[in-house]
Every structure is written in C-alpha cells, then in structure tokens.
Amino acid sequence: MPAAEILIRVDGGHVIGLGHIFRMRALAHRLIGNGFSVALAVRRETPGETVLREAGLVVHGLADDEAFLPLAQTCGAGIVILDVLNTSVDLLRALRRAGIRRLVTLDDEAGGLMEADLVINSIVSLAGRYDATACRAQLCEGPAYMILQPEMARSGPPRPVPDRARRLLLCFGGSDTRGLSARVLSALGALPGPLDLHLNLGPAALQGQGLISARIASPHPVTVMRGVPDLAACFRNMDLVLCAGGIMLYELAALGVPAAAIASEPHERATIDFFVGAGCVLDLGYYETLRPSDLTARLASLLDSAARRRDMARCGPLLVDGGGLERCVRLIGKLAA
Structure with missing residues (x-):
C-alpha cells in the first residue's frame, strides 16, 4: 500500500449527493500540486468512487465505515481530513491512538470541535448552531472557506443581463x-x-x-x-x-x-x-x-x-x-x- 502524507475520508452518491466529492477532488489536486502525497478513502462501488478514480487520484475503496480506521492505521498518513459532516469523538480519538498527528474535519458540529486540530465550517447554515467558544480546534467558518473548483470564479467582464431571462x-x-x-x-x-x-x-x-x-x-x-x-x-x-x-x-x-x-x-x-x-x-x-x-x-x-x-x-x-x-x-x- 503506498504511503500517504494526507488521507481524505469522503463519500458521495445518489442519496447524499456529490458536492463533497467534488470539493475534495479539488482539494486533493491542489495539495498534490503543492508537493503532498494524497490518498482518498470512499465507499466502494459508489458514484463518488468513480468520480475520484476518473480524476486519476489514489483511491481506497471501503466495504463499510468500519474499514476506515484499519486503513488509516496502515497507510502512513500524518494528516487525516474527514469531509463526512458531523464526526464521531470515538473515531477521532481512535485515529489519535493510531498515531495520526493532525486531524481536520469539515462541516462539523460534533466531534471535530473538541478533538480535531482544525475545523472548517464553510456551510453557512452551521453558523450559530454550536458553542464556538467551547471549541478546542482552530475554527474557520463562513463562505470565505468554501472549497470550489478553480474554474468557479468570475474572470473577465460579466455577461450582459438581458431584459428578460430566456x-x-x-x-x-x-x-x-x-x-x-x-x-x-x-x-x-x-x-x-x-x-x-x-x-x-x-x-x-x-x-x-x-x-x-x-x-x-x-x-x-x-x-x-x-x-x-x-x-x-x-x-x-x-x-x-x-x-x-x-x-x-x-x-x-x-x-x-x-x-x-x-x-x-x-x-x-x-x-x-x-x-x-x-x-x-x-x-x-x-x-x-x-x-x-x-x-x-x-x-x-x-x-x-x-x-x-x-x-x-x-x-x-x-x-x-x-x-x-x-x-x-x-x-x-x-x-x-
């Protein structure tokens, strides 16, 4: 199994959508461009796995959620990023015991606030729904931290607005x-x-x-x-x-x-x-x-x-x-x- 400095856990499919898959794809590519070794863990035989593999990324297919911790223990990652909404305190503590040096969670109102090193809550509906003053992690929130594909930014003059939208x-x-x-x-x-x-x-x-x-x-x-x-x-x-x-x-x-x-x-x-x-x-x-x-x-x-x-x-x-x-x-x- 190739070593990964950064291991990203994410899922996507018909029920939960693919938005998190697409943003982790963008993050993985940019981290690789900055010299990091990156692998992703995703549920096996899902549209999310297909999207990530077609992007040429290193992907580990998981049979179930319980397969992630053994993978993290053996893949050699120093940083684990979890884009799975609210994380489990037990999982984060188990990752610490497995020797993971740094933990990052996204869109997290649960375990990450107390156990992660960095929590990135860019989904604005999360604002004010938790006690940020009790957060042990470094907390970055709001649309300034939304991970988008690089092409999703306006360049050049705006398109003319017609009198009637057609x-x-x-x-x-x-x-x-x-x-x-x-x-x-x-x-x-x-x-x-x-x-x-x-x-x-x-x-x-x-x-x-x-x-x-x-x-x-x-x-x-x-x-x-x-x-x-x-x-x-x-x-x-x-x-x-x-x-x-x-x-x-x-x-x-x-x-x-x-x-x-x-x-x-x-x-x-x-x-x-x-x-x-x-x-x-x-x-x-x-x-x-x-x-x-x-x-x-x-x-x-x-x-x-x-x-x-x-x-x-x-x-x-x-x-x-x-x-x-x-x-x-x-x-x-x-x-x-």
Whole structure:
C-alpha cells in the first residue's frame, strides 16, 4: 500500500449527493500540486468512487465505515481530513491512538470541535448552531472557506443581463436526490415563452419515466446534458440557474450568475436564507411543500426584471470570492509544517 502524507475520508452518491466529492477532488489536486502525497478513502462501488478514480487520484475503496480506521492505521498518513459532516469523538480519538498527528474535519458540529486540530465550517447554515467558544480546534467558518473548483470564479467582464431571462438551466446537483428536475420542468410549462431550457443531470442522477414525460410534455425546448466538461462555462452562459441549496449556490455566487433555489434538505433552508439576505438568490421554497403555482409566480417576476438579476450577479462575488481552496490549502500546509 503506498504511503500517504494526507488521507481524505469522503463519500458521495445518489442519496447524499456529490458536492463533497467534488470539493475534495479539488482539494486533493491542489495539495498534490503543492508537493503532498494524497490518498482518498470512499465507499466502494459508489458514484463518488468513480468520480475520484476518473480524476486519476489514489483511491481506497471501503466495504463499510468500519474499514476506515484499519486503513488509516496502515497507510502512513500524518494528516487525516474527514469531509463526512458531523464526526464521531470515538473515531477521532481512535485515529489519535493510531498515531495520526493532525486531524481536520469539515462541516462539523460534533466531534471535530473538541478533538480535531482544525475545523472548517464553510456551510453557512452551521453558523450559530454550536458553542464556538467551547471549541478546542482552530475554527474557520463562513463562505470565505468554501472549497470550489478553480474554474468557479468570475474572470473577465460579466455577461450582459438581458431584459428578460430566456436561457434557464435546471441543475440539481450530482444526484438530484429529491427528483426536482421533473417537478420543476413540469412547473415551467406554465410560464410564457420563449424559454430555452437546459437540464444538467449529474453523474448520480437518475432519468426516470417522470423526467422523460416532463421533458416530452414541455412546451419549451429542453436540452438534456450529462457529463458537461466545463460546468462553469455552462453556468456563465445562462440567464438564470435553478438549483438546490447546497454547494452549487456558492459556485453560482462566485461566478456572478443569478440563481433560484429549492431547499432539498432541512439544513439547506438556512443556507438559502443567508444567500437571499445577501441579495444573490431567489428562494423558491422547500421541496416537500413546493407548489407549482408558487414556483412559477416567484419566477415570473424575476424573469422579467433585469435590474434584480443584475443586482444578484453583482452581489454574488462580493459574498463568495472563490479563494476558499487556497485558504484551506494554506491552513493544512501550516498543520503539516
């Protein structure tokens, strides 16, 4: 087994999405570029494992969660990074006993606050939900620390904002766990044209009969995409992106692309509220209570308001500057010194 100075634990698939996989892929590549040896541990035979292997990274497939500790004990890592949401105190203590010198956790309201050396909580819905004053770890929080792909930052002049938004992208993450693509596509049929609809299906998204039927029934032309080679360029080419309330909100804000978001998980409601307060997102509601008439009513006014969409495009990069990857690499580099 090749030695790894840094071992990253992460998962991703249809149920939990692929956002954490993509950001750990970006972090791994940048750490390798800075001279570190990096390996990743992920559940075996999952879309997350496929994405990481296709990126040319060293990947250890795990049969289950219990297989991670033996791997960490034998792989020779000095730093373990856990991007698994709330971590177990018992696991972190076991990693310490196994000789792991430094522990880093992400989006962690649990064990990492007491047992890790560094906690990076970039998901803004976490703010204020724990007692940071009792945190033993170095705590860095907020959108300044969101790890994004390097291309997810605005470069050059912003795209002109048309009087009416016509090019709409539906992009509900790597897995579209809640089946939002079909529901939203059906609702958009009530909006007047012309609309040019684009639907991006992530690596773990399923194209069931409901989605196929919605696409066929749509009065607007629908272009279905999968495996888009440059998603940032695709975002920049749209007048408005409809998405969930995860990491994609940070990407769109950094790019200066107006967004309308549906919360697909309870914690995403707070994240969307934060972005709404910053002026760069329209809230379309919670997926369980989403009514097509409400969605179309909220969207209609935004489609017709160039001024609102221009403000959204301006506010996004002020909130998310795209420098989170470099900040996190510097923090991890200091731990390794």
